[in-house]
Amino acid sequence: MKQLFKRRLVNHLKEMMSYLRLVFNDYFVLALLFMIGGLGYYYSNALKQLHVGVWWAPLVSIGIHLVGLQLGRMATLVQDPDYVFLLPKEFEMIDYLKRGFNYSLILAWFIQILIWFVMLPFIQITTRIDSLEMVMLLLILLGLKATWLNAEFARKYRLRPNWRLGYQRLIWRFIIPLLALTIAAYFSYVAALLLVAAAVVASWVGRRSWSNRSVDWQTMINDENSRMHTVYQFFNLFTDVPAISGSVKRRRYLDTLLGRIKLIPDNTYLYLYAHGIARDNEMSGLYVRLMVIGTLLLVFIKGEALPIVLCLLFVYLIGFQMIPFYFHFDDNAFVHIYPVTHQFQLKNFQRVLLWLLSIVAIIFGIAVIAVNANNLMTILGVIIGEAVEIWAFIYLYVPRRIARGQRSRD
Amino acid sequence: MTLEVSNLVGGYSQVPVLKDVSFDVKDGELVGLIGLNGAGKSTTINHIIGLLTPFKGTIKINGTTLDQDVKQYKQQIAYIPEAPIVYKELTLKEHLEMTMLAYNLDHDQAWQRARKLLKLFRLDNKLDWFPDNFSKGMRQKVMIVCAFLTNAKLFIIDEPFLGLDPLAVNDLLNLISNRKKQGASILMSTHVLDTAQRYCDRFVLLHDGQVRTEGTIEQLRQLFPDAGDSLNDIYLTLAREGGQS
Numbered sequence: 238m239k240q241l242f243k244r245r246l247v248n249h250l251k252e253m254m255s256y257l258r259l260v261f262n263d264y265f266v267l268a269l270l271f272m273i274g275g276l277g278y279y280y281s282n283a284l285k286q287l288h289v290g291v292w293w294a295p296l297v298s299i300g301i302h303l304v305g306l307q308l309g310r311m312a313t314l315v316q317d318p319d320y321v322f323l324l325p326k327e328f329e330m331i332d333y334l335k336r337g338f339n340y341s342l343i344l345a346w347f348i349q350i351l352i353w354f355v356m357l358p359f360i361q362i363t364t365r366i367d368s369l370e371m372v373m374l375l376l377i378l379l380g381l382k383a384t385w386l387n388a389e390f391a392r393k394y395r396l397r398p399n400w401r402l403g404y405q406r407l408i409w410r411f412i413i414p415l416l417a418l419t420i421a422a423y424f425s426y427v428a429a430l431l432l433v434a435a436a437v438v439a440s441w442v443g444r445r446s447w448s449n450r451s452v453d454w455q456t457m458i459n460d461e462n463s464r465m466h467t468v469y470q471f472f473n474l475f476t477d478v479p480a481i482s483g484s485v486k487r488r489r490y491l492d493t494l495l496g497r498i499k500l501i502p503d504n505t506y507l508y509l510y511a512h513g514i515a516r517d518n519e520m521s522g523l524y525v526r527l528m529v530i531g532t533l534l535l536v537f538i539k540g541e542a543l544p545i546v547l548c549l550l551f552v553y554l555i556g557f558q559m560i561p562f563y564f565h566f567d568d569n570a571f572v573h574i575y576p577v578t579h580q581f582q583l584k585n586f587q588r589v590l591l592w593l594l595s596i597v598a599i600i601f602g603i604a605v606i607a608v609n610a611n612n613l614m615t616i617l618g619v620i621i622g623e624a625v626e627i628w629a630f631i632y633l634y635v636p637r638r639i640a641r642g643q644r645s646r647d
Numbered sequence: 648m649t650l651e652v653s654n655l656v657g658g659y660s661q662v663p664v665l666k667d668v669s670f671d672v673k674d675g676e677l678v679g680l681i682g683l684n685g686a687g688k689s690t691t692i693n694h695i696i697g698l699l700t701p702f703k704g705t706i707k708i709n710g711t712t713l714d715q716d717v718k719q720y721k722q723q724i725a726y727i728p729e730a731p732i733v734y735k736e737l738t739l740k741e742h743l744e745m746t747m748l749a750y751n752l753d754h755d756q757a758w759q760r761a762r763k764l765l766k767l768f769r770l771d772n773k774l775d776w777f778p779d780n781f782s783k784g785m786r787q788k789v790m791i792v793c794a795f796l797t798n799a800k801l802f803i804i805d806e807p808f809l810g811l812d813p814l815a816v817n818d819l820l821n822l823i824s825n826r827k828k829q830g831a832s833i834l835m836s837t838h839v840l841d842t843a844q845r846y847c848d849r850f851v852l853l854h855d856g857q858v859r860t861e862g863t864i865e866q867l868r869q870l871f872p873d874a875g876d877s878l879n880d881i882y883l884t885l886a887r888e889g890g891q892s
Contacts (some may be wrong), residue, residue: 241748248736318732322699322742322793326749327697328718362775451697451717 238329242336244313252572253468259476268550275543280358287362292361295422295596298356299415305352306381306414309345311389313337315461320454338390345386349378364422373426380433381414387440393457394447409440419544474523474558481519491515505577506585509566520562527555528597535604544609545618548601549626556594556630562586563639564646583639587631598623648723648800648832649673654704657694663702664690668858670851672832674803677717677823679843680836681878682853683886688836689729691853693807695834696726708801715862722750725799729806729836731786733778739789740774746793757796764792767818784810802826804835808842820846844878852885859885 242581261269287294313334323330353375360366360374388409413436421429469478495515498508515522531551535544566572605619650672658664663814665687672678682688695706697720713720733742736781739763742751747757765771768788773781778789787810794802798873802823823833823846837843843850844864860870867881868874874884 316734318734320696320727321728321732321790322734322745323749324696324724324726325722325751325797325799327721449717453700453719454698587795 238326239334239336242314242333243534244346246340249312249314250477254349256472256476256478260472262475265475268553271433271546272550275540275546278388279538279540279543284358284362287359289363289365291363291469298363299418299422301356302352302378302418303414305349306378306385307335307410309341309348309382309386310460310464311338311341311393312344312464313393313457313461315457317458317462320458327452328461329451334390334393338386342383342386345382346379349382351373353378356450370426373391373430374421377417377421377426377433377574379427380430380437381417384433384436384440385410389460391443391447392460393453394450395453396447396450409436451566459580469629473519474527474554478583485516486518486521488516488521502577503581504585505572505575506566506582507588509572510562510586510589513558513565514562514593517565520559523558524555524593527551527558528600531555531597532600532604535601536608539608541612541615542618544605544615545622548605548619549622550603552594552597552626553630556590556635559590559593560635560638562644567646572637583636586639587635590631590635594627598627648698648709648830649707650801650834651707651710652691652695652704653707655694655706656702656703657690657699657701658690659699660680664856665694666856667704668853668856669704670858670861672834674832675827675830676848677827677835677846677868678851679835679847679850681838681840681843681850681882682836686853687856688853690856692726692803692834692836695803696724697721723800725794725797725802727787727790727794727802727804727807731778731783731790733781733786733789735777735779737777738775739770739778742778742789743792743796746796750797750799752797761792761796764795764822765823768792768815770892782810784812784815787811788815791819791822800831802831802833802835804833806836806838808837808839816842839878840879840882844883850878852882854886 314337357371360371366374383509388406392406413432417429417433417436420432424473465480469480471479473481496503498511500508528551531547534547534551538544538547563582602616602619603625606616609615649703652671653669654675655665655668656663668687668691670678680688680691690699694701708720708723711719731848734745737745743757743761747754762771765774770785770788770792774876775844778786781789785805794804804823807819820842823835827833835843835847849863849866852859860867862870864878867878870874871881871884874881
């Protein structure tokens with residue numbers, strides 16, 4: 238069973254690496270560097286205005302750590318057929334799952350360390366914390382994440398009654414962390430650390446009470462599938478993920494808009510692309526999600542250069558998502574049978590892109606103008622920047638990208 | 648190997664699908680679980696293989712419940728699901744190896760048996776293929792080969808005939824008879840009533856989450872003298888009655 242987990246982990250990591258390579262392509266790394274730089278600059282500026290004793294500071298750090306603790310679920314790497322094939326091995330699943338737990342714990346701890354590191358300057362400036370206490374805070378976070386994951390682990394086993402399990406999960410995952418972080422922020426780090434240590438011991442002892450029970454395959458498989466779906470959804474922001482199969486929604490309210498397309502042969506692909514993107518949940522979902530996230534960021538973030546960078550980044554991200562859709566209908570026999578020439582395919586696709594990105598640009602523009610009304614340079618920068626970017630993206634970048642995609646497909 | 652289901656109440660969410668189901672499968676017996684779509688056949692089976700937790704009642708295999716001893720309980724079972732379910736990234740050969748690993752089978756012996764089974768179901772030249780790309784019938788054969796590779800004492804088979812070619816149906820029935828002779832118990836749910844009538848020792852007729860009646864074909868004929876001779880006739884009469892009541 239240990240071998241089985243190892244083998245699956247290797248495959249899993251290989252898959253993740255291949256996606257990560259696609260996510261961190263050259264352009265995105267550049268954009269990311271700018272964004273991190275911008276946010277870092279913004280953060281350090283904001284810190285300068287704070288001082289010891291700001292009343293809301295401990296609340297903010299408790300909140301951020303509490304949310305941060307919820308990041309990183311337990312990866313079991315189980316698959317749908319496991320409940321049939323591994324049925325007789327059920328009593329050995331504990332060995333397998335322990336490996337999954339350890340792997341998830343390392344990943345989750347890494348996230349905690351990152352959050353701790355980012356929060357350090359903030360806590361240092363707003364409270365009187367010495368270096369020993371900072372280390373204790375890290376230990377508290379690591380301990381809390383371990384008990385959090387252990388509660389997730391217990392869920393894979395069949396505990397009765399179920400309501401007690403749900404109740405216990407709430408305690409381990411939310412109430413104990415809230416308690417420990419509050420004690421740490423307002424009273425004493427030592428007391429909080431002791432509480433967490435007790436919680437860690439209790440959850441480890443508790444493991445004995447469920448680890449010889451029967452496995453709840455359905456919950457376990459559903460949990461893992463939903464976890465992988467989240468991961469794939471993230472990757473789907475950057476590239477085509479085959480595991481996410483598109484579902485379709487009718488969206489009658491878009492009919493008037495789609496009905497404006499003239500039914501002439503030149504518009505064959507325009508008709509297909511427009512209907513496809515509007516109704517394909519994955520495509521339209523991505524588009525709307527990214528647009529909403531981008532708009533929210535623009536509403537909350539002020540500055541001179543940062544809004545421009547954000548606008549350009551999100552327009553690029555959204556446009557980049559849409560490119561694979563060019564090939565969406567290639568597997569459909571109809572498009573090869575239709576008596577239409579393919580010279581219009583690219584033109585039609587570019588027209589759809591122009592529409593989609595222009596809508597994004599206008600909404601972003603409105604958000605920027607509303608928030609930075611008196612900063613003319615930023616507003617001008619956003620408008621000109623977006624216009625240039627959309628033009629360059631659609632008429633310079635997309636044709637090249639598609640030509641490359643076509644070559645790799647032939 | 649005996650399977651004993653007593654007073655089982657259960658289902659997927661809070662609403663029970665099964666209401667007080669009791670029956671048993673004795674050593675060397677093939678019991679047919681018969682019922683309309685939605686009668687609770689698959690739900691019963693999901694409870695037996697431990698996918699669902701009973702709300703009330705117990706399920707014992709050789710006197711052991713799942714809660715008493717997971718290892719004892721689960722190691723005895725081989726299960727063939729209604730819809731074949733295979734690993735996307737494993738070849739047919741790797742599926743067999745997975746089964747050998749899971750059931751702790753002796754490598755050489757298991758392969759000997761596997762070769763016979765593969766030949767029987769005409770899969771012997773497809774060892775390096777991916778079952779995920781097979782047709783439904785062929786995937787079903789993969790599930791059958793994997794299940795009969797084991798030395799399980801209790802076979803739980805959910806609607807095995809759909810999508811199988813007539814030759815394979817016949818071969819599967821022979822496999823079942825052989826295992827029965829060796830003392831294994833088999834619980835099989837099916838809609839194919841004339842086949843069930845010829846091969847099953849006893850029948851459990853489920854309707855709307857309850858056991859309407861159970862017994863051998865002789866006993867059923869005596870219970871419903873006006874219904875007709877075949878299981879098909881008896882069942883249709885029962886189902887219609889059930890629909891009206």
